[in-house]
Amino acid sequence: MREKIREAILELQYSPxxxxxxxxxxxxxxxxxxxxxxxxxxxxxxxxxxxQVLSETQYDLNVYNIETIERRKRCxxxxxxxxxxxxxxxxxxxxxxxEASALRTAGIATVLIDAKGPLFSHVAIDDTQGxxxxxxxxxxxxxxxxxxxxxxxxxxxxxxxxxxxRYIGYKQALEMNGLPFRGEYVRNCHHNxxxxxxxxxxxxxxxxxxxxxxxxxxxxxFGVIEAARDKGLRVPxxxxxxxxxxxxxxxxxxxxxxxxxxxxxxxxxxxxxxxxLNSGNNEVEEHVLPxxxxxxxxxxxxxx
Amino acid sequence: MREKIREAILELQYSPxxxxxxxxxxxxxxxxxxxxxxxxxxxxxxxxxxxQVLSETQYDLNVYNIETIERRKRCxxxxxxxxxxxxxxxxxxxxxxxEASALRTAGIATVLIDAKGPLFSHVAIDDTQGxxxxxxxxxxxxxxxxxxxxxxxxxxxxxxxxxxxRYIGYKQALEMNGLPFRGEYVRNCHHNxxxxxxxxxxxxxxxxxxxxxxxxxxxxxFGVIEAARDKGLRVPxxxxxxxxxxxxxxxxxxxxxxxxxxxxxxxxxxxxxxxxLNSGNNEVEEHVLPxxxxxxxxxxxxxx
DNA sequence: CTGTTAGCGCCTTCAA
DNA sequence: TTGAAGGCGCTAACAG
Numbered sequence: 001m002r003e004k005i006r007e008a009i010l011e012l013q014y015s016p017x018x019x020x021x022x023x024x025x026x027x028x029x030x031x032x033x034x035x036x037x038x039x040x041x042x043x044x045x046x047x048x049x050x051x052q053v054l055s056e057t058q059y060d061l062n063v064y065n066i067e068t069i070e071r072r073k074r075c076x077x078x079x080x081x082x083x084x085x086x087x088x089x090x091x092x093x094x095x096x097x098x099e100a101s102a103l104r105t106a107g108i109a110t111v112l113i114d115a116k117g118p119l120f121s122h123v124a125i126d127d128t129q130g131x132x133x134x135x136x137x138x139x140x141x142x143x144x145x146x147x148x149x150x151x152x153x154x155x156x157x158x159x160x161x162x163x164x165x166r167y168i169g170y171k172q173a174l175e176m177n178g179l180p181f182r183g184e185y186v187r188n189c190h191h192n193x194x195x196x197x198x199x200x201x202x203x204x205x206x207x208x209x210x211x212x213x214x215x216x217x218x219x220x221x222f223g224v225i226e227a228a229r230d231k232g233l234r235v236p237x238x239x240x241x242x243x244x245x246x247x248x249x250x251x252x253x254x255x256x257x258x259x260x261x262x263x264x265x266x267x268x269x270x271x272x273x274x275x276x277l278n279s280g281n282n283e284v285e286e287h288v289l290p291x292x293x294x295x296x297x298x299x300x301x302x303x304x
Numbered sequence: 305m306r307e308k309i310r311e312a313i314l315e316l317q318y319s320p321x322x323x324x325x326x327x328x329x330x331x332x333x334x335x336x337x338x339x340x341x342x343x344x345x346x347x348x349x350x351x352x353x354x355x356q357v358l359s360e361t362q363y364d365l366n367v368y369n370i371e372t373i374e375r376r377k378r379c380x381x382x383x384x385x386x387x388x389x390x391x392x393x394x395x396x397x398x399x400x401x402x403e404a405s406a407l408r409t410a411g412i413a414t415v416l417i418d419a420k421g422p423l424f425s426h427v428a429i430d431d432t433q434g435x436x437x438x439x440x441x442x443x444x445x446x447x448x449x450x451x452x453x454x455x456x457x458x459x460x461x462x463x464x465x466x467x468x469x470r471y472i473g474y475k476q477a478l479e480m481n482g483l484p485f486r487g488e489y490v491r492n493c494h495h496n497x498x499x500x501x502x503x504x505x506x507x508x509x510x511x512x513x514x515x516x517x518x519x520x521x522x523x524x525x526f527g528v529i530e531a532a533r534d535k536g537l538r539v540p541x542x543x544x545x546x547x548x549x550x551x552x553x554x555x556x557x558x559x560x561x562x563x564x565x566x567x568x569x570x571x572x573x574x575x576x577x578x579x580x581l582n583s584g585n586n587e588v589e590e591h592v593l594p595x596x597x598x599x600x601x602x603x604x605x606x607x608x
Numbered sequence: 609c610t611g612t613t614a615g616c617g618c619c620t621t622c623a624a
Numbered sequence: 625t626t627g628a629a630g631g632c633g634c635t636a637a638c639a640g
Contacts, residue, residue, distance in 0.1 A: 002625095016617080017387075017616085017617050018386060018388070019332070019616085019617080020618040020632090021619080022618090023323045023324050023616090024618040025619070025632085026632070028323070037348075038349075038355075041345065048342045051367075060388070062364060065359065081317065082319065083321075084364070249553045252526055305609085305610080306609095321632085321634070324616090324633035326616095327617070327632090327635095328635045329616085329634085329635070
């Protein structure tokens with residue numbers, strides 16, 4: 001008799017109406033991704049990992065763009081109120097305290113990717129470690145005057161601590177190796193290569209200019225290289241440059257850089273969320289993914 | 305009395321349960337995007353345009369990834385069967401006849417972006433025109449031996465005719481200007497710069513090598529430039545190169561290229577879909593967006 | 609203009 | 625094991 005039903009299901013191509021299911025179950029059967037997903041290719045790559053996992057699943061996927069602070073606020077508020085999603089993946093953004101507790105009390109399982117927060121499970125990249133490795137890598141080549149170029153820390157709208165963590169790693173590496181920290185070797189700018197070019201130009205005019213620069217993203221690294229080119233400095237002969245991210249174009253431009261496991265971060269994050277959703281428990285789990293140096297052509301030993 | 309209800313709504317923060325609404329209305333109140341959205345930055349940019357429009361709307365947004373032919377099939381089948389979406393935006397892919405009529409009979413309003421199809425409204429880019437303009441641009445500089453490098457036409461999984469259209473434009477421009485078409489000036493390869501580098505290398509070894517190459521995408525153009533560099537040819541002095549797309553990195557690399565209105569295509573497509581959804585009529589509308597040449601540093605007059 | 613009711617399609621509980 | 629019924633929250637049609 002069960003058999004008969006099974007046959008009928010096949011014959012009629014029956015599949016349950018999701019909307020009725022949701023209404024009846026009081027669940028949305030949907031997972032949300034909140035991300036500033038148009039700002040950088042890396043976010044897209046993480047989303048790709050998530051999608052890879054969730055497509056094997058019954059869950060629908062809703063994507064929310066939180067590029068501006070206003071949209072971000074609206075998005076979180078909406079999510080809590082509407083019950084649109086059973087689980088939420090937040091990429092490269094840490095919800096503030098208010099948002100976090102709202103999410104928590106609404107019982108929405110939440111996993112942070114590329115961000116940390118005390119209330120939520122997260123899969124973060126060890127940016128401090130990555131920054132340290134990058135700096136150590138330069139030191140290993142014999143550099144002693146090492147500059148650092150990064151975004152402004154924690155831009156208000158959408159932020160995690162990755163920029164700052166890389167900076168911390170940079171400082172730690174200097175310290176570990178008994179190298180002095182010099183404030184004028186550190187520059188911040190908005191996140192595009194043109195701005196990086198400007199600040200790098202200044203940086204290269206400093207007294208006892210750096211022989212190597214660690215840029216906290218590949219995009220910035222390209223600006224640094226432009227600045228070097230402007231001044232007639234050859235890379236890596238006169239100036240070594242290491243980036244961070246390993247975006248697609250970096251291979252083409254032969255940039256030595258620090259790669260973070262983007263796809264994997266999405267896969268892991270989605271896996272964690274699924275587990276939480278299935279088990280119903282919401283212990284906070286912390287995963288930290290390692291970075292890896294990709295050696296290409298923009299780092300060498302300093303001359304003289 | 306209406307007033308009382310309004311007050312209560314505000315006071316209780318009431319908002320209707322979307323799932324119940326959907327069930328009752330028999331509508332999904334959702335718009336789907338079907339795209340191979342991880343393959344190229346341009347797709348992401350189009351999605352961004354769509355999102356910009358739809359975020360002002362009551363519609364939810366569901367994104368479907370149709371990177372492989374199998375997923376594509378499953379996606380369309382699922383969409384028609386499940387009634388997951390009221391409207392569908394398809395990016396850079398033309399549904400085949402079977403899929404198209406299924407969509408049609410299921411009454412799912414569909415708009416194609418960067419693709420054409422007789423059954424659906426679409427906003428397409430005039431790639432033939434763009435290919436013609438690029439070629440004419442080179443001819444305008446005095447080039448007579450012009451090569452063409454592109455993807456293989458219509459890769460099976462996910463395709464529109466853009467590559468082929470650009471090729472047609474290329475041929476038309478030659479013809480219009482009384483220039484001979486030479487088969488050995490045309491090369492196809494898979495879509496990455498490494499492959500382009502290989503075929504361009506061959507192309508540059510041809511008897512009476514081209515003095516200019518039109519690459520049907522910027523990524524391929526970079527491969528062409530690499531090939532030129534390998535052979536000690538200077539760009540643009542010894543070889544002019546024009547690309548297509550104007551992806552972000554092209555400005556950085558100073559590539560002369562053809563820009564297509566990516567964001568706008570998303571905005572327009574979403575607008576058309578909304579209009580169709582609201583009016584209920586499903587006349588086929590055809591929008592064609594123009595391309596524009598971005599003059600930078602990789603094209604000059606041929607030497608001697 | 610206000611109030612009531614049936615029904616959307618499913619799941620869960622309880623009765624047979 | 626199988627069947628019947630109530631309810632999820634809303635909309636639409638109808639009655640007062």
